[in-house]
Every structure is written in structure tokens, then in C-alpha cells.
Amino acid sequence: MSIQWFPGHMTSARKKAGETLAMADVVVEVLDARLPQASSNPMIHELRTFRQRPCLKLLNKADVADPAATKAWLDHFAKQPGVMAVAISCKKAGDVAKIPALAQKLAPHRCDAVKPLRLMIMGIPNVGKSTLMNALVKKKVAAVGDQPAVTKSQQRIDISSRLTLYDTPGMLWPKIDHPIDGLMLAASHAVGVNAYIDDEVATWLAGYLLEHYPALLQARYGFDLQGMDAVAVLEAIAKKRGCLIKGRGGELDLEKAAGILLNDYRTGTLGRISLETPTLRATRQAELEKPPAAAVDRENPEETGPTVEDPGQ
Numbered sequence: 001m002s003i004q005w006f007p008g009h010m011t012s013a014r015k016k017a018g019e020t021l022a023m024a025d026v027v028v029e030v031l032d033a034r035l036p037q038a039s040s041n042p043m044i045h046e047l048r049t050f051r052q053r054p055c056l057k058l059l060n061k062a063d064v065a066d067p068a069a070t071k072a073w074l075d076h077f078a079k080q081p082g083v084m085a086v087a088i089s090c091k092k093a094g095d096v097a098k099i100p101a102l103a104q105k106l107a108p109h110r111c112d113a114v115k116p117l118r119l120m121i122m123g124i125p126n127v128g129k130s131t132l133m134n135a136l137v138k139k140k141v142a143a144v145g146d147q148p149a150v151t152k153s154q155q156r157i158d159i160s161s162r163l164t165l166y167d168t169p170g171m172l173w174p175k176i177d178h179p180i181d182g183l184m185l186a187a188s189h190a191v192g193v194n195a196y197i198d199d200e201v202a203t204w205l206a207g208y209l210l211e212h213y214p215a216l217l218q219a220r221y222g223f224d225l226q227g228m229d230a231v232a233v234l235e236a237i238a239k240k241r242g243c244l245i246k247g248r249g250g251e252l253d254l255e256k257a258a259g260i261l262l263n264d265y266r267t268g269t270l271g272r273i274s275l276e277t278p279t280l281r282a283t284r285q286a287e288l289e290k291p292p293a294a295a296v297d298r299e300n301p302e303e304t305g306p307t308v309e310d311p312g313q
Contacts, residue, residue: 016154017168018047021120024166025107027055028099030123030132032188033065033087035275036073038181039190043173044122053120054082054106058099060128062087064268069277076278082106090128096135100163113161125170126190133157133167180204180284184275189266199234202258205265206230208275216271220264237261 021027027048032039036059048055057077062070070087077085084106088095103119104110110117123129134140137157157165172191176182183204186196207230209217214225223236231254237243238257245251264270276284 017044017120017122017171020154020166020168021047021051021053023118024053024120025110025118026103026120027053028058028103028119028121028132029055030058030060030090030121030127030129032124032127032190033059033062033070033073034273035184035188036077037278037281038178038184038276039124039127039188041122041124041171041173043171054084056099056103056106057083057085058090058132059085059087060090060132061268063089063092064272066272066274069274072277072279090131090135093135096132099132099136111162116160116162116164118164118166120166120168122168123170124172124185124190126188127170129167129170133165136165178284178288187262187265187275189262198258198262199255202234202261203230206233206261209233209265209270209273213271213273216273220270234258234261 027044029040029044036057040057059065059070059073065087074085074087077083084102086098086102088098090096100117100119104117107117109115121129121133137159154169155167157167159165170190172185176185182191182196183201185191186201187205206217210225210228210230210233217233218225221237221240223240225233228236234254234257235252237260238252238254241257241260243253243256243260245253265273
């Protein structure tokens with residue numbers, strides 16, 4: 001399944017962001033700590049590198065991400081020029097309070113009332129930008145909701161004579177090239193619900209959890225995972241939670257079971273889970289770029305059959 005979601009307002013948001021970035025000193029990119037690279041909009045990278053702006057990457061929701069995976073991502077981003085990364089929870093005042101000082105390190109020349117530090121908050125939908133804005137300003141200035149694309153217009157907020165914030169709408173990009181990225185974004189509620197089918201996303205998620213976090217699955221739902229595949233996990237959840245389709249003779253309601261699994265992941269009820277690591281992403285990328293077997297055979301026909309040894313050797 002290929003998941004794509006690019007509402008019309010995102011086109012104008014991208015254009016406006018490009019114009020505003022000319023006035024900003026540092027891009028503060030909010031990411032989902034459970035999928036830091038998949039939740040990083042390549043258009044943001046293009047815009048900020050064109051303007052030669054440094055980036056403070058905030059791995060938000062770190063409190064529900066796998067700490068080992070988060071550490072690996074922080075090490076990964078630390079190697080990128082002009083980038084600083086930190087794991088936070090935008091719901092924790094202490095984490096948010098550190099952000100201006102961290103951004104200041106990326107633009108040390110912007111440090112007083114004559115040259116105030118100008119931060120541009122960017123990121124994909126539903127990663128916590130509005131929560132971050134409200135925490136930084138210490139009052140409600142941005143709408144917060146558990147749905148993507150709540151914020152649809154840009155705003156400027158002068159926090160003090162030394163600090164200005166630009167808030168931007170959540171932006172995805174026109175085409176998600178990697179199918180697994182689309183599944184991760186959908187599982188994490190970063191795309192509109194009309195762009196995917198819960199059952200398909202939950203089936204992928206169940207398979208991933210079976211492979212990487214089986215103990216958390218078993219602890220949450222209380223059934224033996226032996227011999228199960230992804231569909232069997234959804235069926236077992238449906239049985240455990242009494243998800244039945246009315247008037248269908250006890251037929252399992254897998255759509256409802258899918259919703260339960262997705263909600264338990266999104267809220268952190270399942271436990272601390274990450275959907276990618278730098279190593280896993282590199283492996284997935286290599287698989288994606290691998291040419292089909294038929295294409296390899298056509299290019300190297302001599303390699304398609306068994307090697308016959310020279311009897312004279």
C-alpha cells in the first residue's frame with residue numbers, strides 16, 4: 001500500500017515558509033522520536049540548506065520511544081554539519097525551557113535586543129509543534145489537537161526583545177517515495193485518516209512489533225505469540241477485547257481490533273517503541289534500491305546459471 005497525503009494548503013504553506021526562512025536564524029525541526037528520519041520532511045532540508053540555516057532537531061515524544069533507538073539517532077544526527085539534536089517531550093516544561101539556549105549555540109551572533117534570535121518552528125503534522133509553541137510562550141497561542149493539520153496558517157510571536165518565534169503549519173511532501181515511511185507516518189497519526197486503511201496499517205505494525213517488541217505485545221494483550229503472524233495478532237486482539245461484528249454470527253471485527261492496536265501504540269500504552277533505527281533504515285533503503293532479480297538476470301545473463309568448473313583444472 002502506497003500512502004500519499006498532501007492537502008492543498010500545504011502548497012501555499014511551503015511557499016510562505018520559504019519566504020519567512022529568509023528572516024529566520026535557526027530552523028527548529030520537530031520530529032517524532034519514534035521515527036526521526038521518516039518524520040523529517042525533505043522539503044525542510046532543501047529550504048534550510050538553500051538559505052544556509054542551521055537546524056535544531058527536536059526528537060519529541062522521546063518518553064514513548066525506545067531509549068536505545070533514540071540514542072542511536074542522536075549520535076547519527078550529531079555527525080551532520082550544522083545540526084544539533086536533542087530528545088525531549090514537549091509536555092515537560094523543563095525540556096522545553098532548554099530549547100532557546102540550545103538554539104542560541106547555533107546562532108551565537110544573534111544574542112541581544114539589537115539582533116534578537118529568530119527561530120522558525122517546522123515539522124510534519126501532529127508531531128507536537130503547537131504544544132511546543134504554547135509551552136515556549138507559556139500560554140495558548142496555537143491550536144492543539146490529536147489530528148494532523150490542525151494548524152493551517154503561519155504566525156509570528158515575539159516572546160521577548162531577544163527572542164522571536166515563527167510558527168508554521170505542518171507540512172508533508174508531495175510524494176512519499178518509500179512505502180514503509182508511509183506506513184510509519186500513518187501508524188503515528190501524521191497523515192489524514194482518509195489516506196489509509198486502518199487494517200492495513202495495523203497489520204504492518206503488528207508484524208513489526210512481533211519481530212522487534214514481542215514482549216510488549218504479550219504484556220499488553222496477554223496471549224501467547226507462538227506461531228502467530230501479523231493477522232493472527234489482530235485476530236487475537238479482537239477475541240481478547242470482544243470485537244465482534246453484530247449480526248454476523250460471531251465474526252471478528254478486525255477493523256476495531258486494528259483501531260485498538262494503533263491507539264495503544266500512538267498513546268504509548270504499549271510501551272516505549274521506535275519504528276526505525278539508523279541501521280534498520282539503511283537496511284530498508286538498501287532493499288528498496290536493490291534491482292529486481294529479473295533485471296539483474298537480464299544485465300548479467302552469464303550469472304543466471306550454475307558455474308561449471310573447467311575439467312582441465
